[in-house]
Structures are given as C-alpha cells and as structure tokens.
Amino acid sequence: MDSVAPDWLAKALIPWFEQNQRSELPWRQPGTTAWGVLVSEVMSQQTPVARVAPAWEAWMAAWPTPADLASAATGDVLRAWGSLGYPRRALRLQACAERIAEHHGNVVPRQLDQLLELPGIGTYTAAAVAVFAYRQRHPVVDTNVRRVVARLAGERDAGTATTKRDLAAMEALLPADEETASDVSIAIMELGALVCTARSAGCEVCPLRERCEFASRGLKPLDGPSRKPQRYAGTNRQVRGLILNELRSSQGTIPRARIDAVWSQEAMRNEALAQLLEEGLVESDGAGNFGFPGSL
Template identity: 60%
Template sequence: MTDDIWRLAADWFAENARDLPWRRPGTTPWGVLVSEVMSQQTPVKRVAPAWEAWLDRWPTPADLAAEPTGEAIRMWNRLGYPRRALRLHAAAVAIATDHDNQVPTTIAALEALPGIGTYTARAVAAFAHRQRHPVVDTNVRRVVARLAGRPDAGMATTPADLRAAEQLLPPGEEDAAVTSAALMEIGALICTARAPSCAECPLAAVCEWHASGEELPEGPSRKPQKYTGTDRHVRGLIMAVLREADLPVPRVSLDGVWHEAERRERALAGLVADGLVAVEDERYRLP
C-alpha cells in the first residue's frame, strides 16, 4: 500500500506541480531556505515575486549578512510577520560565518541556525539537498490523517506525525524528496481542509477516509481570526511608515496610524521589544 501511495503521488506531481520559481533547476539551497521561511503563513502567489526580488538582491547568505537587519525588514515589505525577516538575517549571518557561506546539509546543523525549526530544517534537507526526511506541514498532516481514515489532523506537528509521514516515503532519497513535495502539493491543491476534491485526487483509491464515506464536521475547523484593529494590524501600519522613511521619524509621524492610543502604544512597544524598531533620540527607525 505504501508503495502505491508514493508512486501515485509522485506521478501526479510530475504532471500537476505548480511552476514555482524555487522549484526550477538551478535554485540554490539558500533559495530553498528563503522560500520556506517566506511561505510560512503566506500564500505562495504573494511569496513568488518577493522571493525573486530577495534572491536578486541577496543571492547568497553572505550578501544578506553584510547588510543591516533593517534592510531585510524593509525588503520584507508586506509579507507579514516581519520577525521572519530578522530570523532570515540571523540565519544568513550564521551560515556566512560558521558554514563558509553554504547552507548546512544535516538536520542538526540546520536546526541550530537561528529561527530554523523542525519543519524548515527538514524541508531544506529534502528539497535542497534531496535527502529522505518527512516534511510535515498543515497540508501534509491533513493528507496523512485522511489516508489513515481520519477527517483531519491536529493543530501542531507531533513526533507521531513525522513517523506517519516517513512511513509513506520510498527508500530512495530522490524519490522520497519528490514524494514529500507531492504530498504537500496534494494537500494544498486537492485535499484541502473544507472542500477536498476527492474526484480529482490521485490518492482517492488508497484513502481510508474517502472509502469510509465519512463527511467533514460542519463549520470551520477553527474560528477565523479578526485582523483589522488588532495589535498585529497596528504593528503593520507602523512598520509601513518606517519602511518608507529614509530617516528616523518623530513620534508624531506614528501617532496618526491608529486612533486608539493604548493599542498604538502597545503595538509600538512590542515592535521595539522584538527588535523590529529602534529608538534613537526619541525618533524611530528600522534597526
């Protein structure tokens, strides 16, 4: 059965994989690492142009490491969660300094990089270095759970999720890397959370959940989060002002971004505490 799963997934992927720029021949391990960090919590259609601009400006980790962290934040623009830009900059410094400007090849060395966790380390090892590792994100967890007969998976990746995904991988490293990408793509495009296209799924014949005929629970799997007016929204408004400024800006330039002083103060204090904003003579700038 496992052999059927990986072959079905890989064959489908060969015909249907999206043409994402970081999947093209010649993409470096650094390019893969950047794509994985950028794609966390951000749709790939927004990531693609940002990724191309980033790699055009900083084609190697050393190129980014030589720049101030503020330039990484500025280049991040509106991708959201700008702390990811700080993490990428810190990882670039570590790669340039400790790894001779080469992205590490082992899981242990990848996880030792600043801001690189379980998922990203395994994604880089598999997709950049073509190694056999389970690469488990929300989409893969869902596909693996449904193959085993459950309508959905948990909210966070567990060791059991990694073991279950690894059992679906073929023994060969290249075949395993392709299968990991294929399972992720099936989850993103076909085996979606609320409207799976089972009639188009290459794994329908071996899917226990599909065979059971069980329907998805009614309602969303989790309540959508409000964005407008949240601290995250106000943080983004402040960051937009600072990205567009060539010089440090006075406090009055930030007071107009949101009408609630308490929320505005809290958002600004959080940005300073996170290292995303620097204060200099009562003026604010990117670090």
C-alpha cells in the same frame, strides 16, 4: 480496502506530481541553490506561496548568498520583506544568514540537526531544506501533509499538531530510497496544496482516492474553523502592523506624530511601539523620530 503502503504511494503520487506541480514557482527552476530553497521556505511560513514568489525573486537578486544578506542593512531587509507578514521572520532570516556565513562556510548545512540550530528554522523548515534542496529522506510535515495523511486514515480533521506523532505517521509512508522518498515528500505536500485542500477534498481528481478512507467513505471537509479562530481587528498585532506599514510607506524616518496617528488608543500604541523597539524591528533616534534599523 488496501492500506496505503510506501511503494504504492510513490507510484501513485510521483506521476501525478510530474503532471500537476506548479513548475512556475521560481524556486523550482533549475539552478536554485539550497539558500534559495531555505529562503522560499521561511517566506512561505504562514504566507501563501503565490504572494511569496515575487518577493523571493527580488530577494534572491539582491542577496544571492547568505553572506550577502548577512552584510545587508537590516532596514533594507525589512523593506524587502514588504507585506509578507510576521516580519520577525525577516530578522531571523538575516540572523540565519549570519550564522551560515560565519559557521558553515556560507553554505546551507545539509544535516538536520545543524539546520535546526539556525534561527527561524524549526522542525518543518529544517526537514524541507534537507529534503527539497539535498534530496534526503525525512518526513516533511506541514499543514498540507497533516491534512492529507489524516484523510487517508479516514479522519475529517487533522486535529492539534503533535510533532512527534505527525512525523512518525509520515515517516511510515516514505519509501526506503532517498530520492524517491524526497519525491514523495514534495508530491504529497503539493497534493495538499492543490487538491486535498482544507475547504475541498477534491477526491474526484485525487490520485490516492483508491486507497483513501476519506474518499471511499464519501466524507466531506468540516465546515467550521479547523483551528481556533484568530482575531486580528483591535489586537496588538494590528497596531504593530499599522506602525510598520507607516514606516514602509515612507522614505527614511518618521516623527512620533505619524505613529500616533495610526491608532487612537495611546496605551496600545505605546505597547506595540515598545515591543517593536525591543525586538529590533524599529529604531529611535532618541529625539522622537523612528525608522527601520539602520535608517537613522
């Protein structure tokens, strides 16, 4: 079987993307700024895109530029984050906005190394912004891309993420031309999100099946957990989530008793609350009332 060459990949993938992409995603509409792209990427870190879409629209309407978000009340930011999960991302996104407003003229930087210096922006998100907003040529490797690339090579499991190796593998598949490489990046990610998914390989409708080892060998996805199972019930994370949900569901501040009611074990409650205070997700007025930052 022929191996996958960059030019073949581009010719197979780009037409597929044009026909099958989720063009309804709000950040794919014409006129979306680099800031809008950045916000969509941060919101989509570990949160399904379908749940991100409505939150993104409300967010961008409220804070259309980094400076707008930078000057917002943090409590409003956390409420707008809603139930997207991992709310520390919201704090980092506001810190990111402050940095862009103060050090980059309120414009999302174009250079990868400058993007990487921003709070909450790691290897994936920096590349995603550079490629999707500015159409540069960089490997963009998320969980979808890792899975597709692994399967192309005939592996049933992408294994543990090793950034350097994963980036090199994707880099080798990118065509030389910047804009074409950008198109390939978004398309291969979309393929992993829509066709070559974790639970179903979708080889029968895959545009890459002719040169894919996984497809040609008739392999099937692994059925067990591909990562270490992530427990939630009874964890500190659950208690934090309950406390934050209690705050979201009330107007201003709440008395200590409301927090005590969310979890029976005092030690875990205290630990979770102390963390939230330390991280700046919750504030106390010193008299037993708690709220989002700025709501006291």
